[in-house]
Amino acid sequence: MSAGMVIIGAGECGTRAAFALREMGYDGTVTLVGAEAHLPYERPPLSKDAMVASETPSIKAISDAARLSEHRIDLLGASSATSIDRANRSIRLSDGSDLDYDKLLVATGATPRMLTLPGLGARCVYLRTFDDALAIRGYLRAGAHIAIIGGGFIGLELAASARKLGADVTVIEAQPRILMRGVPAEIAAVVHEAHAAEGVDFICGNGIAAVNDDGTSVRIALASGRAVAADLAIIGIGAIPVTALAETAGLTLNNGIAVDAQLRTSDPNIFAAGDCCSFPLAVYGGRRVRLEAWRSAQEHGALAARNMLGADEVHAGVPWFWSDQYGLSLQIAGLPDEGEHTIRRDLDDGAFILFHLKHDGRLVAASGIGPGNAVARDIRLAEMLIARSAHPDIDALAAPSVKLKSLLAA
Amino acid sequence: MSDWIEACAADDIDEEDVIRFDHAGRTFALYRSPEDEFFATDGLCTHEQIHLSQGLVMGDIIECPKHNGRFNYKTGAARGAPVCVNLRTYPVKVDAGKVFVQLG
Ligand SMILES: Cc1cc2nc3c(=O)[nH]c(=O)nc-3n(C[C@H](O)[C@H](O)[C@H](O)COP(=O)(O)OP(=O)(O)OC[C@H]3O[C@@H](n4cnc5c(N)ncnc54)[C@H](O)[C@@H]3O)c2cc1C
Numbered sequence: 352m353s354a355g356m357v358i359i360g361a362g363e364c365g366t367r368a369a370f371a372l373r374e375m376g377y378d379g380t381v382t383l384v385g386a387e388a389h390l391p392y393e394r395p396p397l398s399k400d401a402m403v404a405s406e407t408p409s410i411k412a413i414s415d416a417a418r419l420s421e422h423r424i425d426l427l428g429a430s431s432a433t434s435i436d437r438a439n440r441s442i443r444l445s446d447g448s449d450l451d452y453d454k455l456l457v458a459t460g461a462t463p464r465m466l467t468l469p470g471l472g473a474r475c476v477y478l479r480t481f482d483d484a485l486a487i488r489g490y491l492r493a494g495a496h497i498a499i500i501g502g503g504f505i506g507l508e509l510a511a512s513a514r515k516l517g518a519d520v521t522v523i524e525a526q527p528r529i530l531m532r533g534v535p536a537e538i539a540a541v542v543h544e545a546h547a548a549e550g551v552d553f554i555c556g557n558g559i560a561a562v563n564d565d566g567t568s569v570r571i572a573l574a575s576g577r578a579v580a581a582d583l584a585i586i587g588i589g590a591i592p593v594t595a596l597a598e599t600a601g602l603t604l605n606n607g608i609a610v611d612a613q614l615r616t617s618d619p620n621i622f623a624a625g626d627c628c629s630f631p632l633a634v635y636g637g638r639r640v641r642l643e644a645w646r647s648a649q650e651h652g653a654l655a656a657r658n659m660l661g662a663d664e665v666h667a668g669v670p671w672f673w674s675d676q677y678g679l680s681l682q683i684a685g686l687p688d689e690g691e692h693t694i695r696r697d698l699d700d701g702a703f704i705l706f707h708l709k710h711d712g713r714l715v716a717a718s719g720i721g722p723g724n725a726v727a728r729d730i731r732l733a734e735m736l737i738a739r740s741a742h743p744d745i746d747a748l749a750a751p752s753v754k755l756k757s758l759l760a761a
Numbered sequence: 762m763s764d765w766i767e768a769c770a771a772d773d774i775d776e777e778d779v780i781r782f783d784h785a786g787r788t789f790a791l792y793r794s795p796e797d798e799f800f801a802t803d804g805l806c807t808h809e810q811i812h813l814s815q816g817l818v819m820g821d822i823i824e825c826p827k828h829n830g831r832f833n834y835k836t837g838a839a840r841g842a843p844v845c846v847n848l849r850t851y852p853v854k855v856d857a858g859k860v861f862v863q864l865g
């Protein structure tokens with residue numbers, strides 16, 4: 352009897368992989384091992400809607416229990432994999448039992464990067480899980496003062512949510528501006544202005560000298576000598592891949608678990624996907640990247656599932672990311688740092704798109720921001736152009752009257 | 762049998778495109794396929810309450826602008842993560858250059 356497919360990590364990627372195995376017609380056992388006690392759930396709402404919901408938020412489940420059982424996916428919740436025995440193709444679980452596999456998928460995700468300073472305590476928190484979100488939510492109310500350490504997406508989305516709930520917010524960013532990593536300055540400026548207009552206080556280009564958390568409040572001393580006092584400090588300084596299990600098992604690491612274009616690790620029976628892995632991005636000539644993006648995690652899960660069943664398919668996608676803050680939505684297709692020059696397209700209501708091109712005119716990324724979903728359609732079309740390595744006409748890109756769809760046909 | 766409601770002129774919708782149509786407190790999406798046929802579905806994505814009319818039509822697929830969930834707008838069938846609940850569809854007819862929908 353075959354041992355079946357085992358997936359470690361019941362997040363966006365692992366759960367998607369489990370369903371994809373069934374969609375591909377796989378008939379053996381599918382076991383999804385998840386350290387968290389909840390049904391698999393979506394993380395993006397944790398910094399957005401779940402934070403501002405008037406009632407106590409509940410998880411937004413990726414799948415309810417009925418759909419899991421209908422697809423014969425065995426979810427082992429509140430259960431961690433503690434080791435991988437590659438020679439015998441089995442994993443050990445936190446309850447001491449062993450589980451054999453034919454093919455294994457490691458989809459262990461990422462975890463917040465810790466601020467390594469003395470003086471941190473109970474009022475210094477991170478956001479990755481639903482339980483983290485519930486804890487933070489208890490502090491976000493009118494009159495509270497929230498310090499956000501790190502001007503990245505999660506910190507800024509939390510800043511917006513905290514303002515909506517009436518809390519005072521100070522964002523502390525060591526870099527000269529917010530969203531330094533991966534977001535063009537023109538777009539970051541729009542985000543900055545939106546927060547400033549809502550009353551968020553920014554301290555950029557200023558490192559933290561010391562933190563003092565006495566259990567009821569936090570005092571953050573900055574390198575400049577200024578100090579910020581807060582009821583809660585939320586630390587959002589990036590995430591690191593969860594690799595301990597893979598590392599102990601002797602799998603090759605390289606900014607996460609290193610996989611090939613088919614998402615296979617250095618062991619042919621083990622795949623890794625989602626936020627925990629780095630992989631070669633074909634659209635940029637094999638540049639190795641690790642993404643922390645929701646749709647990529649889904650696409651990875653589905654691709655890993657097909658390849659666990661022997662499809663030998665390579666990753667051909669373009670990274671895509673969105674963030675919502677106040678009424679604004681930002682979307683980025685591709686990695687803007689691949690671009691060498693930029694063409695701007697202005698849409699209605701202040702929305703705009705930046706197209707990032709190589710010197711030879713090849714479109715490599717597009718980033719846009721605007722109210723609601725104003726930039727969505729053009730970003731999606733740009734993504735398709737990027738996937739085709741298109742060299743679109745730059746006058747057409749700049750002219751909102753020219754439908755991008757017409758460039759696809761060209 | 763409910764009435765046929767006049768929604769718009771056929772020319773208001775480009776080929777392989779979608780527009781929003783609000784009626785009696787409800788919101789719908791009207792589509793014109795590449796084969797020049799007309800279709801109607803509920804206006805909001807079943808993942809979160811997002812207007813599909815800002816999404817992208819490709820062949821017989823409407824892709825949600827928010828997280829790229831997909832539906833076949835001819836049948837309403839959910840066609841890809843994160844959407845798993847189908848869209849409701851409504852009968853459409855075109856008469857003398859006008860699009861009519863039957864909103865049951
Ligand atoms: C607050 C927040 C907001 C976000 N907003 C956006 C957004 O707006 N747009 C966007 O594109 N992306 C967003 N993201 C990123 C997106 O959620 C992630 O890219 C996605 O969740 C990655 O999926 P994953 O399955 O790889 O990892 P995860 O979702 O992290 O899942 C991994 C799971 O594996 C479990 N696990 C780890 N080790 C073990 C083990 N040894 N045994 C068993 N289980 C284990 C973990 O507990 C976890 O549940 C956001 C993330 C967060 C935290």
Ligand code: FES
Nearest residue numbers: 806808809825830
């Ligand atoms: S709201 Fe439509 S896919 Fe999420």
